[in-house]
Amino acid sequence: MLVASLSGDYPVRVGSGVRALLSETMAGAAPSGRCALITDDNVDALWGREVAGSLTAGGIDVVAASFPAGEAHKTRETWTALTDVLMESGLGRDSCVVSLGGGVVGDVAGFVAATFLRGVPFIQVPTTTLAMIDASVGGKTGVDHPAGKNLVGAFHAPVAVLADPDFLGTLEAGVRAEGFAEAIKHGVILDTGYADWLAAHAVSLLADDPERVERAVRRSVEIKAAVVSADEFEAGRRQILNLGHTVGHAVELSSGYTLPHGHAVAVGLVAEARIGEALGVTARGTAEEVRRLVRAFGLPDFDAGLLRPGHLTGLMARDKKTRSGVVHIVRLLEVGRVGEGDGTTIPVPDEDLVRIMKGWS
Numbered sequence: 597m598l599v600a601s602l603s604g605d606y607p608v609r610v611g612s613g614v615r616a617l618l619s620e621t622m623a624g625a626a627p628s629g630r631c632a633l634i635t636d637d638n639v640d641a642l643w644g645r646e647v648a649g650s651l652t653a654g655g656i657d658v659v660a661a662s663f664p665a666g667e668a669h670k671t672r673e674t675w676t677a678l679t680d681v682l683m684e685s686g687l688g689r690d691s692c693v694v695s696l697g698g699g700v701v702g703d704v705a706g707f708v709a710a711t712f713l714r715g716v717p718f719i720q721v722p723t724t725t726l727a728m729i730d731a732s733v734g735g736k737t738g739v740d741h742p743a744g745k746n747l748v749g750a751f752h753a754p755v756a757v758l759a760d761p762d763f764l765g766t767l768e769a770g771v772r773a774e775g776f777a778e779a780i781k782h783g784v785i786l787d788t789g790y791a792d793w794l795a796a797h798a799v800s801l802l803a804d805d806p807e808r809v810e811r812a813v814r815r816s817v818e819i820k821a822a823v824v825s826a827d828e829f830e831a832g833r834r835q836i837l838n839l840g841h842t843v844g845h846a847v848e849l850s851s852g853y854t855l856p857h858g859h860a861v862a863v864g865l866v867a868e869a870r871i872g873e874a875l876g877v878t879a880r881g882t883a884e885e886v887r888r889l890v891r892a893f894g895l896p897d898f899d900a901g902l903l904r905p906g907h908l909t910g911l912m913a914r915d916k917k918t919r920s921g922v923v924h925i926v927r928l929l930e931v932g933r934v935g936e937g938d939g940t941t942i943p944v945p946d947e948d949l950v951r952i953m954k955g956w957s
């Protein structure tokens with residue numbers, strides 16, 4: 597699959613064994629034959645040696661850099677530490693960054709690549725369902741700020757994405773499930789058939805059935821690739837990928853990042869469908885359908901953070917999706933259909949949000 601980008605179209609290769617393509621992909625991206633392999637400490641312990649070894653065997657000089665796992669480390673401090681490693685290793689503009697890990701690693705490593713010497717190429721090697729299904733495609737990179745998620749970052753498209761489901765074999769079951777929140781989002785915005793298929797096969801997807809997992813990654817990447825290819829910098833259409841994320845990011849932040857991103861998205865998808873129904877823009881029964889999908893994957897449909905709507909609207913106001921001080925959510929019409937053009941999102945004044953969410957349980 598090819599994703600269109602102003603900085604050059606890039607391939608997303610999905611399939612068992614595609615990680616073997618890393619050396620040759622890397623050689624095309626970095627004439628110096630040098631790369632920084634950025635990962636977190638969990639992935640490093642499980643896969644670092646194999647991946648670094650295959651690069652070395654392919655004649656690549658590897659500078660390995662890892663940081664402590666988890667959203668709490670998706671920070672400017674981690675960006676600084678990694679950038680220092682690259683600087684001290686004398687990597688030049690003819691080198692590249694390889695990101696090996698979940699969405700946290702991809703976002704941080706991508707941001708390091710976007711800013712190091714004003715930008716070096718980077719390759720995404722996602723190792724979680726969430727990163728394969730969603731985060732590794734689209735070129736959004738960045739770190740969190742105490743004021744909110746992803747508030748410091750850059751668009752920096754990868755030169756290639758190698759999504760190899762073999763990595764998923766070492767994932768904890770709970771983490772494996774989290775990625776399907778983004779897959780559900782893809783079905784809910786654009787593809788009823790995919791949403792139905794996900795619900796029908798939740799059990800085998802959670803059990804890591806290789807054929808079905810690969811099919812889910814492919815379909816999700818197809819959907820995301822089509823959207824970001826049409827609107828790389830989120831001037832319009834790409835906003836539909838934020839479904840569930842306006843409320844989701846606020847809930848995630850209010851939990852102090854103890855709630856995993858996939859759980860926050862699941863909670864946010866149900867909450868935003870409920871808000872849409874209350875505003876009369878979303879077909880009745882949609883929230884219940886979304887809730888069923890989320891539950892099929894054992895994901896949460898509610899979080900205690902929703903019990904404090906006044907506090908949540910304060911957090912949402914600092915999100916990037918706020919315009920002229922007013923929170924916007926994606927206009928979900930029904931499962932598989934969202935608004936278009938000027939109707940892609942709807943403004944929801946704080947007092948309406950608080951009124952709608954008051955009394956939720």
Ligand SMILES: NC(=O)c1ccc[n+]([C@@H]2O[C@H](COP(=O)([O-])OP(=O)(O)OC[C@H]3O[C@@H](n4cnc5c(N)ncnc54)[C@H](O)[C@@H]3O)[C@@H](O)[C@H]2O)c1
Pocket residue numbers: 636637638639642665666667670697698699700701703723724725726727730731732733734735736737745746763764765766767768771774857858
């Ligand atoms: N840039 C984007 O477009 C985009 C899109 C969606 C989400 N995101 C971001 O992605 C992040 C969430 O990603 P995530 O859910 O992958 O989280 P994550 O990167 O924190 O990974 C989850 C956990 O799994 C571990 N892990 C990763 N691969 C493993 C493997 N193969 N075996 C065993 N353990 C493994 C990690 O060490 C971590 O503890 C959030 O920060 C979110 O904002 C970005």
Ligand SMILES: [Zn+2]
Pocket residue numbers: 778841857861
């Ligand atoms: Zn997300």
